[in-house]
Amino acid sequence: MNVVKRNGTIEPFDLHKIAQAMQKSYKSVGLTFTDDECLKQAQEITKAYPKNEDVAIETIQDDVELYLMKKKYYEAARSYIKYREKQKTDRDNPWADNDERQDLILKKYLINGEDKKDFIKRIAFGKSSLEKIFRRKEAIFGGRNLYAIGRDGNITGSNCYVVQDPEDSLESIYKVDYQIARTYSYGGGQGMNLSKIRPKGAKVNNSSNTTPGVMVFAEKYSHTTLNTQQDNRRGALMLVLNIDHPDIIDFITTKLDLSKVNGANISIALTDAFMNAVENNDEWVMNFETPYELIEKKIKAQDLLKLVGYSAHTMGDPGVIFIDHMNDYHLMSEYDDVRFTATNPCGEQPLMPHGSCNLGSINLNAFVKNAFTDNATYDWERFDFVVSEMIVALDDLLTMLGDRHALPEQREHVKNYREVGLGVMGLADLALSMKLPYGSPEFLEFLDQLMRRMINTSMKASALQAKELGVFPRFDYDKVSSSQFYKTAIDQDTDELVKQYGLRNSRLVSIAPTGSISNILGVSGGVEPFFQINYTRRIVSMFDEEKTITIWEKTPLALAKAMGVKPEELPEWALITSQNIAFMDRANVQATIQKYVDTAISSTFNLHNSATVEDVITIYKTAWRKGFKGATVFRDRCAKIGILAGVNENTEDLNPATPPHVHLEEKWTDKRTGVIKEYVTHISVSSSGHTPEKIEKELCPLCGDVLVKKQGCIHCNNPECDYEKCAI
Template sequence: MQITNTSKTAKTYTQEEAFLASLKYFKGDDLAARVWVNKYALKDSDGNIYEGTPDDMHRRIAKEIARVEKKYPNPMSEDEVFELIRDFKYIVPQGSPMAGIGNPYQIASLSNCFVIGNDGVSDSYGGIMKTDQEQVQLMKRRGGVGHDLSHIRPKGSPVKNSALTSTGIVPFMERFSNSTREVAQDGRRGALMLSISINHPDSEDFIDAKMEQGKVTGANVSVRIDDDFMRSVASGDPYVQKYPIQSEDPKYTREIDAGKLWGKIVHNAWQSAEPGILFWDTISRESVPDCYADLGYKTVSTNPCGEIPLCPYDSCRLLAINLFSYVKDPFTDKASFDFELFKKHVAYAQRIMDDIIDLELEKIDAILAKIEADPESDEVKHVEKNLWLNIRKKAHEGRRTGIGITAEGDMLAGLGYRYGTEKANEFSVTVHKTIALEAYRASVHTAKERGPFAIFDAEREKDNPFILRLREADEKLYYEMLEFGRRNIALLTIAPTGTTSLMTQTTSGIEPVFLPVYKRRRKVNPNDKDVRVDFVDEVGDSWEEYMVFHHRFKQWMEVNGIDADKNYSQTELDELIKRSPYYKATSNDVDWLSKVHLQGSVQQWVDHSISVTINLPNNVSEELVGQLYLEAWKAGCKGVTVYRDGSRSGVLISSDETKGEKEEEENRSSFPTKRPQVLETDVVRFQNNKEKWIAFIGLIDGKPYEIFTGLADDEDGILLPRWVEHGRIIKNRNEDGTSRYDFQYKNKRGYKTTIEGLSHKFNPEFWNYAKLISSTLRHEMPIDRVVNLINSLQLDNESINTWKNGVARALKRYVPDGTEAKGQKCSNCNSPDLMYQEGCLTCKNCGSSKCG
């Protein structure tokens, strides 16, 4: 592997210097600048930054791509590659390739995502521990990981150990989830997808696992649904689950009501946006790599966002093409799409992706060399070494690529189409069909120069539906593929582009614009000259509010001679939006069925899958969610995710914030200030240092009303059995007239068990502080402010401080996702733009996350 930029005399930049230089590069877009500096600028483990702007990064990438090109006929030059990738205009390597290509300071993979295998893996503890270790080893090298749990025997199955029967799926979901949360990756958490077949007898437990507060928070979960199950839902016929799944001679079978289980899936998705659904027969039937299933390419799960179904130990690297850049004269009557340039660039993108596989193989060799050099024994290193050998084999043998797109929403707007309309959908399908044909054509031409992927066999693929569509669309391409083969086993995807779209300054992936205009705040000194104070927060800090225009909406304004620097009223903004091509074309505006049909139609030209979300308003029914899922199956989608507004809060807010705050005030539930006699209660366990603690959180309408926390008495179980997670707190009176709080729960036989006098179980000082904090909850102080209040308490007693930290940690779980953490700064980039996400503080600028 070639090492670059290692000279001790190489120019370095401070964080501020790199930020200011990239701020100028991004024309004042501070969010794009901070994301680039924190996530993608070349830096060493001491924090030295070696790139001042993305131009430096693109030159680094171009140099490495050109080095690989020289190995093959008709190589592209460094300057040619640079012109294709510079300014994020045309071709954009995503995530791991962007950060890792030519990076000598980090021994990490260039793959964005991996699937590890249950192919031949037993469900013994040894097999499960092996999977757990493989997951961690990949995450520490920047990879997102997916794996399937369908091979684990169902709950109650006999086992030949001291337990006698299996615990089933859920405990292992927790194990894998916790491992993900433990792996810090430069300030961010790992990404994990857990899946299970609907055919598995524990699938209902899997579906319900994340509905419990604080459970399986480190993983996305999806259910693999087969066509037989969907037909049973439609017909009302029973459905048979079995273990092993799909076995001709199963050890266990169970007949279930498919409609009832379907209702559970729909309800949970409506309530929490999970589980996602994978239409598994569609995935398997359409998958080109599954033509080689007997050679180890049987698809078993997907990456964390669902856009890359993979076989065990395969991986994929991602690249996006910026569709907006091919719109000539955007937002005018002369707007058109430059298909000739687009076709040319798709071919270049596929070639660059193939070069990146060579670079990945070098990275894997470096990882293997690092493992060999590590001082641990061969026994300790065995799993990690074999993992990377397996990944190397798949990358070398199949040479899988992941070409995708970004800016679909902006492309359509620039051409004058409204996202979601029939004409817009038709044009999108034309674009994606073009990508498929030109990428496959480029893979065939590359095979002619460089040779096909090692196991290519046209006879195996002749009946594959995707290959047959290519043949029908372009027979010349098909017969060229028969003659020369193809360089890559599978080529295409549509991934969420996240931070990539921040740097391309476009809409993300295939999605429409989220909001064309939104509002942000910056803190100001009210005594400064010419400062405008629009908002004073609860601690007295002054803030100026300002509008942020989506970049292409602002471009539309400029093209049409509209002043983008004016301070518009809400009424004026509403009128502007109505005049624009983004009107009725935001995430929450687009017709839901239209989006499903768009996804299904585009999926016909994507050989992997598509990451797309159907956004629904809060008041939609569960029945509608079920209808959308059914339509997605019928339309040929490989997977679908539905997000109902409020089920998991987003980050951006509408510019019409005053109206939103008024509605929030009107909708706020009125907590009784006098405590009800009985409260439903969550039980939360956690560790402070090495001590085990427990919290009882009384709830009204699912929101904390009171909290009592103290040391858990694990020695004799006097406080509570470990399996209890819910119950009721009942306020009673002692014989002397004083009040007491009893906790009641149902034991495993369903009988009620009561622990009397929680107040006597905890330290009296803990109890008194708990009552004080509970009073703030009862008067509906927002949970994030209660957490801030607790953190600000100045307490001399060390044990009380430990208690204080525990209370804050327990309550953070109930802070709504997307809540801004005011008055705090990111420890990684010093940004004040922090928000709560699953009880953790996450920085909107650099993406770092801090839990606990």
């Protein structure tokens, strides 16, 4: 026997679903029946159904109503009828509570003539369980899937990719340029690492004699990103450079000039060795070897990190990724040939060459019962169901949209690895609904339980999907189960399923920023605190009358209503934002989540304007110690805001940092002749870039240490030596 749903789809008859619906109605009016009792009642209701005929869902629900009335459970019957009426209203007019802002964002995903009801039906691709999940705002796919499902043409369902890193040749560099352009034309973003390209000034075997270095090609890729259109938007690009590349200072400071590389996000790949050198105040060596020469540059590791901190403090770029932890903490870390060098543009997915991120997110706030009360609870059963359904749906989309990738290498990679990324949103809303202050010990305890449950539920769903459809081709139980991530995050009952059936997907959980989709569902993005609890909007009427209104986020407003106070009278714990949260509270939240995320977390430390460069550096150090896979900071009213804002906005940076001045030693060795040239390069940084001054290396005549230039004079680098030489 099957059940015919209202949309015409057919599902297997499940007596337990009827029993569960009845039990919910009983509980809602204070009646108590056991699971077995409800199951027997469901059997009684359906015993007359022909076993070889399908039955309509309306018939079942009508019969449940009649049974409740016949047994004189009038209050339960009334509750059940109200539930059906609400379900009908939600089906006929879903997301009716969305405001104009939400509808405006949703509009970019709609097909011409499509309303919300049509949209939900389209993206559920015939699965009634998904329709219900989407109607109830319990979860939603990532933006590219929302756009691609049901549309014709070369439109990818994957948000982003990572391309094969360009090799140190023009052929490879321009091949990559084509590949990213082709990917953009299908709607995907791209990421890459530029560290294989030889540094500026290195010899080449052509008419140029020397190479212009990494930054010229970074600019080339940036221009390609800006110039390839994607249905009224441009592509997205992440450029990564290793901290030991000789061009790293050019890369770190390039975004201080807003006209440079403005078509890409940039990140520095920091190693454990570098962070240990920072901790120990050691020198750091950047080196590169070509067929013609050995290039070596030395600088104090702390000075180099200060350059990163200054640039991020001033412009919000670059971000940092902790490349060793990124490679050591995931399900395939024990595969010798699986290594990450870059992430997608938002940073939530470290990917192999030609890997892609197929994304969806769970609305964590949707499962809170008795919100804003001391009796608030979490519907773990429904949470588990939605997580499982979304993992299966994302895997189905890999097959449905498998021919929608721009490059044959991308299509082949999807077949071999079947990567999905299920994330979360609405965490800040959940904190208010459960009355657990964001970042508090009790919040962290709940969050640990939630995220551990999410990864284990996701993995069980992938294992059961593997039982039906087969494992991803590269699956190896011994290698997967030996990974540090698996041993840390996976429970025994999950392990037993994986051991028996394998895994359908090589990647499972990924925390994307969820900018558009969290706005559509009306909750906070990703795992961030609220950026603002409220904001002001200036409205000018057609008669030039101006007024200012205050707009509050929906969940804080609902909490205030439940507490019987004005929004501005909410207690301090309910007004936590990214601007006022204690740094360690914010860090502890991300560290708790990262334990159970096999990919990465896209999350930004939004800082008050008063934050210093030292605060930024403290964030980097803390993030590394706590096992983050990356860290991005953005300071309110930094120079970038001032440049990009409108003329009427007061965005003056009230706390600009003092630009650093550093020096490094260079050693260039000609491999053919053995000739060595040594230099000292003095670097003066400003708020719009940096100016290097390269001079022949000179040693102090008193102590033999290196001489450096400071404030127009030549000083010995040895702090215990007094040698000084100044021009008259």
